[in-house]
Amino acid sequence: MEGSIALLGFGEGGWGPSIASGVLVTVSLALATLPIGLVIGFFIALGKQSLEPSVKLAANMYTTIFRGLPELLTLFVVYFGAQIGIQKLGQLLGYGGTLEINSFIAGMFALGVVFSSYASEVFLSAFRAIPKGQYEGGYAIGLSNGQTMRMVILPQLIRIALPGLANLWMILLKDTALVSAIGLADILRQTGVAARVTKHAFLFFGTACMIYLVLAILSSFVIDAIERSSAKSGVKR
């Protein structure tokens, strides 16, 4: 027991610092992916509820493809595909050396694409929950299309979409564990290294699971706070 505490500690021979840096990488990757996924997802949802059939088709193709592919495969396709693409581009521009792609950026992009395709569904159902009269009211008092969206629809949309988005955040947090497969030093990779070196695999992978649980619990506190504050400004229907 004391041995395991020493192994996980921050002292001599303890793996604490490297695991802590892994936590930092995981959290920052999830936080960096979130805005990308939200923005793309919002625009995909706008496309899906467009009256223009071609826009709808393009948006639906996006979700069909990225919700149907395994996240790990998307990650590999983005990582290796970008690697090859950049290499080709470099050769074209006359650069002979090898170009490496950052696994953090690749992970961010791949997870963002997956997140956005799920987020678009959440936004779409939130759009459908907003009555048409809200738009008409906005136009009636002379707001432009963009103003109606920004000042009337968006505040309500966010409130309705929050539970679904919170769910997606939890999924995103767990999906970040996949980037350890392309070599990013996140929680799982750091604990994996520690497990291989010390031969205490159960201890370290158990710790990794516990850290993910703690992250989930912490984020559920934050989400609760956001939900309460957004409900305060909402109208009781």
Add this chain to the structure above:
Amino acid sequence: MTESFINARPATVMRPPAPPKKWTRGRVIGHLLVGLWTALLIGLLVYLYSAWNIELIQKYGPTYLEGLKTTIGLVGSSIVLGALISIPVALGRMSKNPIAASIAYAYVYFFRGTPLIAQVFLFYYGLGSFKPQLESVGLWVFFREAWYCALLAFALNTAAYQAEILRGAIRSVPLGQWEGAASLGVSKFVTFWKVILPQALIVALRPYGNEIILMIKGSAIVALITVYDLMGYTRLAYSRTFDFQAYLWAAIIYLILVEILRHIWDWLERRITRHLIR
């Protein structure tokens, strides 16, 4: 006079012709986007055609098929096993006994709150550190195989999700259904089996389908613990040839698999909700 005037309607109503569709900004963007997708797909086809290498296909095609079988077998058995495990867990979640309820809650929270990949590592590498103990009970034969470890982790994971689906679906059936059956003198078990479950399963059908799709996609991670499923053979083919089409073929197969399942599920849902359509 007035009558004949009323009757003098033309037989067919002449409608004005539909106004020509304007090239609004949205329409232009939409066509551009569809054009982009089409270009991407054509690019993919051209790439696969130009990279077509019959030796490669002959060498790795059968392994992909083998991998697909492993994937389907793993997902199928873990879903069935998970469904069995999920029943006691769901009962525990709904139980009034605080001990059973909290154990079931902790189980569900653990398996839903941690990444599947971490659970798989925990079972495969983690249980390996208990080799002497497992050998003494004779279970080492089971935990030595990566496939069985993956199966166990997947079954326990999907059981947590399925328990929540089942619980939600049973809760969604109104209490009056229980009371109605009770007033007819039907026993609790028969009420559950004949009245509640059929209604609950209609609610649960969609989430169950989503869960199966999530498992198919999630099963790709077993490639990281040396199980040769579709993803495993893909990685093998890529590491030997460095040919990017290895990943593209896998993507196409996964997409087709998921789309087939989605359409089957849509059909199933239409079929069993026929009586609800008014």
